[in-house]
Amino acid sequence: MLTHLSLDELIADTEAEILRVIEHAEDQRTAALYDMVRYHLGLDPSAPARGKRLRPLLGLLAYESIAGDHRKALPGAAAVELGHNFSLVHDDIEDADVERRHRAALWTVVGVPQAINTGDTLFVLSRMALHRLTDLGFPDAKVLALTRLYDETCLALCEGQFLDIWTSEHGDEPISVELYFDMIGRKTAALIAASIKSGAMLATDDEHVIDAYHRFGWALGIAFQLNDDLLGIWGEEQSTGKEPSDLAKHKKTLPVLYALEHAGPEDRVRLATIIRGRTITFDEIESARAILERTGASDYTRAEAQRYRDQAITELERAGVMDGRAAERLREIIVSAISA
Incomplete structure (x- = not known):
């Protein structure tokens, strides 16, 4: 068991x-x-910073917490990160x-056609x-099941992106808090849940354990997104103007949508006018x-993030088969x- 390895x-x-x-292909x-x-992945020599690799890391830790040595699960982790990217x-x-x-997004460097490709x-x-x-000895049936999970997750990502684009294109139409949770469930939580579930699927055949890890990942994914929503408006760099606020980017994240549903008439018109500017x-x-603070949008978003975080902890404990360090x-x- 290699639980002594650092996250790095x-x-x-x-x-x-x-x-x-990549090199094989x-x-x-x-x-x-x-x-x-390699440029997009941040694996080229000039890369100033790489992604957090959160999704493959979660999958490896899920596998390690059940079965030990993470190395057999590396192809699954690589698949998740490549798919995310x-x-x-x-x-x-x-x-x-x-x-x-x-640094510059890939399409601005090589053009849209090459970036799509x-x-x-x-x-x-x-x-x-x-x-x-x-090749590592996993049964064909298990690899097929993992491939099905991967395809279903990619479809959910596409559906979530559709909802995101659709709501942006129909900016004058109200977006409900309920629709927002549906969108982030598909666009964010689905991949984090699948990353963790895939690690569990490779480690065990126990459906109870696999389902608990999947629910853990889903709740964690929602919590992560809501935390990002908070940081995008109230994070230190956003508050000081060092980084553009989500408000400046016209993003209708949960705090904004909650405020639009709960603000008084004057605040609602003012907020909608600012966001559409x-x-x-x-x-x-x-x-x-x-306005967001007056309507309790920040408190509501923080409470929801904490609720999903606590739900994730509960599901992790419910799995009941974990190696202590992992x-x-x-x-x-x-x-x-x-963290916000």
């Missing part, structure tokens, strides 16, 4: 597995394509985001990573933030979901 070492193992998948004629893949390439294009991880390549590489599980000044951001690290990640 688990991430390094995941990145090595990802590079193995590339050839001299298409080397530039795989350079684009295919969606990010496409999201950046669809949302016209020009930056990803503090790179996203497609990442999707295919993620499935190829899953095939390596067969072509550009938003710092004073308008402060005004919007004050379980401790999973709990640390849960607690970190609430």
